[in-house]
Amino acid sequence: MNRFHRRWAILTLMFFILLSGARALNLEDQVIEHTLDNGLRILMVERSEVPRVVCHIYYRVGSIFERPGITGISHFHEHMMFKGTRMMGVSDFEADHRLNVKIDSLMDLVYNEKYHKKNGDMDAVRIWQQQAESLMKEEKQYIIKDDLWETYMRNGGTGLNASTGKESTGYYVTLPANKVELQMLLESDRMANAYFREFYSEKEVVREERRLSENRPGYLFQEQLNATFYAASPYSWGVIGWDIDLQTMTKQDMIDFNRQYYVPNNAVAVYVGDIDPQKIIRMAEKYFGSIPRGPEPEPIRTLEPPQHCEKRLYGEAPTMPSMTILYHIPPAGHPDEAVFDVITGLLNGRTGRLYKSLVLEKDLATRAQGYGMVSAYSGAFNFGALPKTQGEVTMEDLERALVEEIDRLKNEPVEERELQKVKNQTEARFIRGLRSDYGLAARLGRAELYQGWRDLDRSSERLNAVTADDIMRVASTYFVKDNRTVGILLRKETGSRGPGQAGRGSSR
Amino acid sequence: MNRRLIILTGAALALTGICVLTAQVPKHPSELKFESLTYNPPRAEEYRITLSNGMIVYMVEDHSLPAVDLQAFIRTGSIYDPVNKKGLAQMTGSVMRTGGTASLSGDELDEKVDFLGASLSSTIGTRRGSASLFVLSKDLEEGLELFADMLMNPVFEESKITLYKDQTMENLKARNDQPRRLLGLEFDRLLYGDHPFVWETDRAALETITRDDLIDFHNRYFRPNNVILAAAGDFDRDEMVRKLEFVFRSWTPEEIDFPSLPEVKVKNRPGVFMVQKEISQGYVNVGHFGVKDTNPDLYALDIMNFILGGGSFTSRITTKVRSDEGLAYNTGSRFVNQHDFPGTFYGYVQTKSSTVQYAVSLILDEFRRIRSERVSESEMETAKNYFLDSFPNRFSSSLNTMAAFAELEYDRFPLDYYDHYRANIEKVSRDEVLRVAKKYIKPDQMSIFIVGDIEACKAGSPDHPGSLEKWGKMTVIEPLDPMAASGGR
Numbered sequence: 001m002n003r004f005h006r007r008w009a010i011l012t013l014m015f016f017i018l019l020s021g022a023r024a025l026n027l028e029d030q031v032i033e034h035t036l037d038n039g040l041r042i043l044m045v046e047r048s049e050v051p052r053v054v055c056h057i058y059y060r061v062g063s064i065f066e067r068p069g070i071t072g073i074s075h076f077h078e079h080m081m082f083k084g085t086r087m088m089g090v091s092d093f094e095a096d097h098r099l100n101v102k103i104d105s106l107m108d109l110v111y112n113e114k115y116h117k118k119n120g121d122m123d124a125v126r127i128w129q130q131q132a133e134s135l136m137k138e139e140k141q142y143i144i145k146d147d148l149w150e151t152y153m154r155n156g157g158t159g160l161n162a163s164t165g166k167e168s169t170g171y172y173v174t175l176p177a178n179k180v181e182l183q184m185l186l187e188s189d190r191m192a193n194a195y196f197r198e199f200y201s202e203k204e205v206v207r208e209e210r211r212l213s214e215n216r217p218g219y220l221f222q223e224q225l226n227a228t229f230y231a232a233s234p235y236s237w238g239v240i241g242w243d244i245d246l247q248t249m250t251k252q253d254m255i256d257f258n259r260q261y262y263v264p265n266n267a268v269a270v271y272v273g274d275i276d277p278q279k280i281i282r283m284a285e286k287y288f289g290s291i292p293r294g295p296e297p298e299p300i301r302t303l304e305p306p307q308h309c310e311k312r313l314y315g316e317a318p319t320m321p322s323m324t325i326l327y328h329i330p331p332a333g334h335p336d337e338a339v340f341d342v343i344t345g346l347l348n349g350r351t352g353r354l355y356k357s358l359v360l361e362k363d364l365a366t367r368a369q370g371y372g373m374v375s376a377y378s379g380a381f382n383f384g385a386l387p388k389t390q391g392e393v394t395m396e397d398l399e400r401a402l403v404e405e406i407d408r409l410k411n412e413p414v415e416e417r418e419l420q421k422v423k424n425q426t427e428a429r430f431i432r433g434l435r436s437d438y439g440l441a442a443r444l445g446r447a448e449l450y451q452g453w454r455d456l457d458r459s460s461e462r463l464n465a466v467t468a469d470d471i472m473r474v475a476s477t478y479f480v481k482d483n484r485t486v487g488i489l490l491r492k493e494t495g496s497r498g499p500g501q502a503g504r505g506s507s508r
Numbered sequence: 509m510n511r512r513l514i515i516l517t518g519a520a521l522a523l524t525g526i527c528v529l530t531a532q533v534p535k536h537p538s539e540l541k542f543e544s545l546t547y548n549p550p551r552a553e554e555y556r557i558t559l560s561n562g563m564i565v566y567m568v569e570d571h572s573l574p575a576v577d578l579q580a581f582i583r584t585g586s587i588y589d590p591v592n593k594k595g596l597a598q599m600t601g602s603v604m605r606t607g608g609t610a611s612l613s614g615d616e617l618d619e620k621v622d623f624l625g626a627s628l629s630s631t632i633g634t635r636r637g638s639a640s641l642f643v644l645s646k647d648l649e650e651g652l653e654l655f656a657d658m659l660m661n662p663v664f665e666e667s668k669i670t671l672y673k674d675q676t677m678e679n680l681k682a683r684n685d686q687p688r689r690l691l692g693l694e695f696d697r698l699l700y701g702d703h704p705f706v707w708e709t710d711r712a713a714l715e716t717i718t719r720d721d722l723i724d725f726h727n728r729y730f731r732p733n734n735v736i737l738a739a740a741g742d743f744d745r746d747e748m749v750r751k752l753e754f755v756f757r758s759w760t761p762e763e764i765d766f767p768s769l770p771e772v773k774v775k776n777r778p779g780v781f782m783v784q785k786e787i788s789q790g791y792v793n794v795g796h797f798g799v800k801d802t803n804p805d806l807y808a809l810d811i812m813n814f815i816l817g818g819g820s821f822t823s824r825i826t827t828k829v830r831s832d833e834g835l836a837y838n839t840g841s842r843f844v845n846q847h848d849f850p851g852t853f854y855g856y857v858q859t860k861s862s863t864v865q866y867a868v869s870l871i872l873d874e875f876r877r878i879r880s881e882r883v884s885e886s887e888m889e890t891a892k893n894y895f896l897d898s899f900p901n902r903f904s905s906s907l908n909t910m911a912a913f914a915e916l917e918y919d920r921f922p923l924d925y926y927d928h929y930r931a932n933i934e935k936v937s938r939d940e941v942l943r944v945a946k947k948y949i950k951p952d953q954m955s956i957f958i959v960g961d962i963e964a965c966k967a968g969s970p971d972h973p974g975s976l977e978k979w980g981k982m983t984v985i986e987p988l989d990p991m992a993a994s995g996g997r
Contacts, residue, residue: 025574047572050900051547082821087536145831149821151537154890156897160820176897178545185537204834208789212837212858215787217685287533319685320678350606350618359671360615366675390677421623428625428644431575435905 025431026457031444032277033453034284038293039265042284043444043453045272047437051177053273054159054437057187058445061261062167063241064234064300064377070253072241075164076206077257081171082148082162083202085193088186089147093195096142099135100197104251106132107200115248136200143197148186155179159438164239167376168446174438177274184287191267192291194258199251207247210240217319218489225487228313229326233304233378263294270445272437304328304378311485316492322386323398324487325406327479329372329379333451338462339474340372340381343409345422346471347371347383353408358385358401364393368402376450381478395488409475413468426463547900552913552923559753562733562761566913567748568740570906574645576741577907578655581918582637584729587704587848588767593717595709599672600664600725601632604639607668610661614668617654626651630658634705635847636918637729645742649751656755659730664722673714680711680990687791688858690783691959694987695793696852698777698955703770705849710990733761736917738910772849776953779980783959783987790864790960794871795854796953801845801919807932808940809843809948814891815941816878817841817855817871822890824874825855835859835867841874847919853948861964866972868956868979875954878945882938895933902926954979 032044062074083089090096106128113120113128152160152173159174173183213219223238230236269288271280307328329340347354347370354368368385383402387393433439447453534540555566586597605628608614621628626643628651639659643651684690693708700706739748776796799809810818817825817840829839839857855871903909916925956979958965966976976982 049570049572049906050903051545052900052904140832145827146821150890153819153822153894156894156899156901158898158901174901176545176900178542179897181540181542182537185534185540188533198831201832201834205830205837208835208859209837211789211860215687215789215791290533320682349622351615351622366678386678388674388678389681390674417623424623424625426625428575428642431573431644432627432642434573435575435577435907437904 025434027444027453028457031453034277034281036264036284036289038289038291039263040284040288040291041268041448042281043268043270043448044275044277044280045437045440045444046275046277047272048274051274052174053177053180053271053275054172054174054441055180055183055187056170056172056270056441056445057191058168058170058268058270058449059261060167060266060297060449061169062165063237063239064166065261065297066234066237066241069245070241070249070257071237071245072206072210072239073245073249073253073257074169075239075241076203076246076249077254078162078164078169078171079202079206080196080199080254081190081194082146083194083196083198084144084147085189085195087189087193088151089144089197090142090195091144092142096139096197097195099139099142103132103135103139103200106135108250108252111248111250132200139197148190151182151186155182166235166239168449170442170445172438172441174273180271180275180280181283181287184283187269188287188291191262191264191288194262196251196254196258199254203246203249206240207243210243210246213240217317218322221313221315221317221487221489224315225313225324225326225485228311228487229328229380229485230304230378231307233302234300235304235375235378259294260297263297264288264291265293266297268445268448270441270448272441272444300377307483307485310481313485313487314490315488316490318492319489320386321389321395321491322384322487322489323395323402324489325383325399325402326485326487327381327483329374329381329478331377331379332374336470336474336477337374338459338466339470340374340379341426341459341463342419342422342466343381343471343475344371345425346409346414346418347405349425351421353405354383354385354402357405358398362401363391364388364398364401370405389491395490399486399488406475406479410472410479412472414471416468419466419468423464427460430460549900549926549929550903550909551927552916552925555910555913556917556923557749559732559749559756561756561759562731563735563737563752563756563759564914564917565737565739565749565752566910566917567738567745568906568910569743569745570740571742574742576641576643576645576648576651576739576743578641578652579738579907579911579914580639580659581736581738581914582632582639582729583734583764583766583918584632584637584725585635586632586707587635587769588725588729589704589707591704592713593721594707594713595676596713596717596721596725597632597637598709599669599676599717600722601630601637603664603668603672603722604658604662604726605630606672607662607664609657610663611657612654614665617658620650620654624650626654628654628658648743652751652755656759659735660756660759662726664719664726666719669719669722676709676714677711677991680709680714683708683990684987687785687787687789687959690785690987691791691793691957694781694783694959694985695795695854695955695957697988698781698957698985699797699852700772700849703772703849705772705846708988708990710988711992729764731762731764732756732759734764736914738907738914740906740910769848774850776950777955778953779955780976780982781955781957781985782962782965782982783985784962785959786961787959788961789858789860790958790965791858792864792868792960793854793856793957794868794875794954795841795852796950796955798843798851798853799845799948800850801847803845805940805944805947806845808936808944810895811888811891811933811936812878812883812941812945813841813843814894815883815887816874816945818843819891819894822894824878825871828870828874829857829859829867833867833870835863835870839867839871841871861961862967862969863972864958864960864965865968865974865976869972869974872951872954872979875949875951879942879949879951882942885938888938888941892933892936896930899930956980 030045034042086093110125110128113125156176157173162171227236358365358368365385366388370383373380387398444453447456557565589596606614624647628641630639641655696706774797817823825840829835836857836859841855843853845851857867859867
C-alpha cells in the first residue's frame with residue numbers, strides 16, 4: 001500500500017525502523033535544520049499526510065527579560081506585533097507616521113505629568129489627552145484594521161495565535177501547503193519593520209486581559225505567592241506584568257524592547273507538515289536573509305539567590321481552599337534535572353503517591369499533585385493539594401501529610417517496579433507528544449531557544465539513568481525547610497450567598 | 509490516510525523553484541502568486557466497517573508512530589438522567605473508569621494502565637458518552653483488553669462512588685466561583701428553564717444515587733450496537749478487526765429504549781438579567797435561542813457569524829469593541845448549535861464595569877447592521893476563503909479524521925457530508941447572508957445577561973451615559989445553589 005513513506009528518504013527510514021520493531025524513535029531522524037547567515041535558525045519536519053504546514057516562529061524573549069518599570073512589556077509587545085508595519089495595517093504610511101509622532105509627544109507629556117510629578121497639572125493633562133484623542137480619531141482613516149490577521153485568514157490560516165511566556169514568545173499559523181510563502185513574507189516583515197500604531201488603545205486591551213485574570217478567584221493570591229517565592233530574579237513577576245507598569249509604559253519603551261530582542265539571531269522558525277525542505281530554505285533566504293543580525297541580547301543577570309529561611313503566606317479568596325508548597329530547584333541542564341522529572345512521575349496520576357496517600361488512603365484531600373517546573377534559569381518544585389472541606393480536615397493536617405510524602409522520598413528507596421512505571425510513562429508521553437504537528441513544532445522551537453532541540457532526544461536517556469539513590473539524594477538536598485515557601489489559601493465569604501454557605505459547618 | 513490525492517500541478521511547481529531564486533521580495537501580500545492545490549478529502553465509507561456484534565468502526569492504519577488511539581462514542585448522555593437523579597450519567601461515566609471491572613479492582617486497573625504508559629478514559633456528557641485509549645503498539649493487546657473490559661464489565665466499587673461524590677461535592681461548592689462559568693450556566697438556565705438539557709447535579713441527587721443506579725444506567729446504554737468506534741495507528745487493519753471481534757466477543761447487542769425527552773419551549777426572554785458578583789468587570793452574554801445543527805441554513809449562518817463576530821480579529825464585533833475601542837480582551841458572537849434541540853446565539857464581552865453599557869450597545873449596533881445591509885464583497889471573500897482553504901485541516905491527523913467520521917454518523921449526518929462541504933460554502937451568496945441574519949438574529953428578543961457588580965455596571969461612565977434599563981426590565985437572578993437542601997429550583 002502506498003502510504004506516508006512514498007516520497008522522502010527520512011520518513012522511509014523512520015518507517016523502516018518502526019517496522020523492524022526497534023524503539024529508536026527520535027527526533028534526530030526527522031528534523032532538518034538550517035541556519036541563515038544572520039543567525040536565524042530554521043527547523044523542519046516533513047509530514048505529508050495532509051497538504052498543510054504548521055508554521056511557528058519563536059523569539060528568545062519573555063517576562064524574565066524585563067525589569068521593574070516595564071514588567072509585562074513582552075506580552076504587550078506580542079499584542080503590538082499584530083498592529084502592522086510599514087507594509088501592513090496602513091494605507092498611507094507617511095501620513096499615519098506624522099500623526100503618530102504628534103500623538104506620542106502629547107502622550108509623553110500626559111504620562112510625565114500624571115505619573116511622575118507629585119502635584120501634576122491635571123487640567124493640562126485633560127487638554128493634552130483630548131488633543132491626542134482627536135488625533136487618534138483622525139488616524140483611523142489610515143488604519144487597515146487587523147490587516148495581518150485578516151490576510152492569514154483569507155488564505156485559510158488556522159491555529160492563528162501568539163503566546164508569551166516567561167522565557168519565550170511564539171507566533172503561530174497553519175497554512176495550506178501552497179501558501180507558506182505568505183508566512184515568510186508577513187513574519188519577516190514584522191520581524192524587521194514592526195510599527196506600533198494604536199499603542200494606547202491596545203494598552204487598554206491588555207489591562208482588560210489582566211482584569212480577567214484578577215477576577216478569577218485565587219489568581220491574586222497565586223501572583224503574590226510567586227512574588228514571595230522569588231525574592232530577586234525576574235521570575236518574581238507574572239507574564240501579564242504589574243498594572244502600574246502597564247499604565248506608565250511608553251511607546252519608546254516598546255521600540256527599545258523591539259530593537260533588542262526581535263532580531264534574527266534571537267529567533268527560531270519551525271515548519272512541520274507537507275513541505276519540501278530545500279524550497280523552505282530558499283524561501284527563508286529570500287525573505288529573512290536580508291534582515292541584519294542584531295547585537296546579542298543581554299544575558300539574564302539576577303539569578304535567584306539562596307533563600308536561607310522558610311516563607312509562609314496566608315490569604316483568602318472566594319474559591320476553593322488550597323495548599324501549596326514551593327521549593328527552589330536548579331535550572332534546566334543541571335545534572336539533577338532528570339531526577340526531578342522522575343519525582344514528578346512518582347507523585348502524580350491515579351497511581352501516583354500523592355493521590356494514593358492524601359486522597360485514597362488518608363481521605364484528606366480531593367486533589368493532590370507535585371511537579372517540577374523546569375526553567376532556563378531558576379526552577380521550582382510545586383506541591384499542591386485541595387482539602388476535603390466536607391469533614392474536619394485542617395490545613396495543618398494537609399501540610400503534615402504532604403510533608404510526610406516529601407520525607408518518604410528522602411528516606412525510602414523507590415521500588416524497581418514503581419521506577420519502571422515512571423520510565424514507561426515518560427517514554428509513552430514522548431511518543432504521544434509527537435502526534436500533533438502543532439505540539440511538535442512548539443517543543444522543537446522552545447527547546448531550540450535554550451538547550452537546543454537535540455536535547456529532547458537525550459531526555460529519555462537521562463531519565464533512564466536515574467536510580468533510587470539519586471531520588472533520595474536530590475529530595476534530601478532540595479526539599480528542605482529553608483528552601484521552601486508555603487502558601488495557604490482559605491475560602492473568603494463574600495456578600496452574596498454562595499453554594500453551601502447556609503449549611504456550613506454541618507459535616508456529613 | 510492513504511486513499512486521498514494531492515495534485516500539485518507540475519508546471520507551477522517547476523516555475524516556483526525558479527521564481528524563488530530570482531524574484532524580488534513582494535511589496536505586499538497581494539503580489540504573491542500561489543501554485544494551485546487540489547485536495548480531495550478522505551471518504552467516510554472507505555473506512556467504515558461493522559463488527560458482528562453491531563459495533564460500527566472507522567479505522568485507518570497510520571504507522572508514523574508506534575502507538576494506537578481508540579475513541580468510542582456511545583449514544584447516551586445526561587439528557588437521560590431521571591429527574592430525582594440529576595448527575596447519574598456523569599457519575600456513571602466517571603466511576604466506570606475508576607470503579608474496577610469484573611476481573612480487576614479499580615486500583616489494579618489503574619496500576620496496569622499506568623505501568624504501560626497508556627491512557628484510558630471514560631466520560632458521559634450532555635448528549636454523548638465517550639471512552640478513549642492511547643497505548644503503544646507493542647502493548648496493543650493488553651490495552652484493548654482493558655478498554656473492552658471497562659466498557660463491558662464495570663462493577664462500580666462503592667469506595668470509588670463515595671470518592672466521586674466527595675470530589676463532586678467540592679465542585680458544587682465552587683459552582684459560582686468563576687464568573688465565566690457562572691455566566692454560561694445561568695444564561696442557559698434562563699433560556700432552557702427546567703429541562704434535562706441544562707440540569708445540574710446537586711447535593712440531594714448525589715445523596716440519592718446508588719450503585720444500582722449506575723449499574724442500570726450502564727446496562728441500558730452500553731451495548732455494542734450503540735457504539736461507534738474510531739481507531740487509528742500502528743496496526744494491520746485486518747488483524748485489528750480480528751482483535752476487536754475477539755475482545756468484544758461476549759458483548760451482545762440489544763435494542764435500546766431511549767427515554768423520550770420533553771420539548772424545549774422556545775420562548776426568548778428579552779430583558780436585562782444580572783447576577784451580583786464583586787468583581788471589576790461585567791461578564792456579558794447578549795442573545796437568545798439559536799438553531800439545530802440540522803438546519804439547512806447552517807452554511808450561510810457560519811459565514812454570517814464569521815463576519816459578525818466569529819472570525820476573531822476579522823470580525824466586526826472584535827474590530828469594533830476590542831481593536832477600535834480597547835474595551836475588552838474577549839468579545840465576539842457565536843452560535844452554539846444543538847442536535848435534538850435548538851441551540852443558542854449570543855454576543856459576548858467581558859469589560860470593566862463602567863464600560864459594560866457601552867460595549868453592549870456596540871454589540872447590539874453590529875447585530876442591527878448585519879440585518880440591515882448586505883455584507884461587503886471583501887468580507888464575503890475573506891469568510892469563504894477561510895472556510896475553503898482551511899478545510900483540509902479537519903483531517904490533520906488520522907485519529908481526527910476517523911473521529912470526524914464517527915461524529916458524522918453519531919449525529920446522523922450523511923456520510924458524504926465532507927464531499928459536498930466546499931460546494932455548499934461556495935454556494936452561499938451575500939443575499940443569503942442577509943436573509944439568515946434577518947431570520948435568526950432578533951435584536952428585540954435579546955436577553956442581556958450580566959455577571960458583575962450590579963451597581964457599578966448600572967452606573968456606567970460619564971463618557972458613555974445611558975442606563976441598562978433602556979434594554980428592558982431588569983431582573984436580579986439568584987444563582988443556583990446546588991448545596992441547598994432543596995437542590996435549587
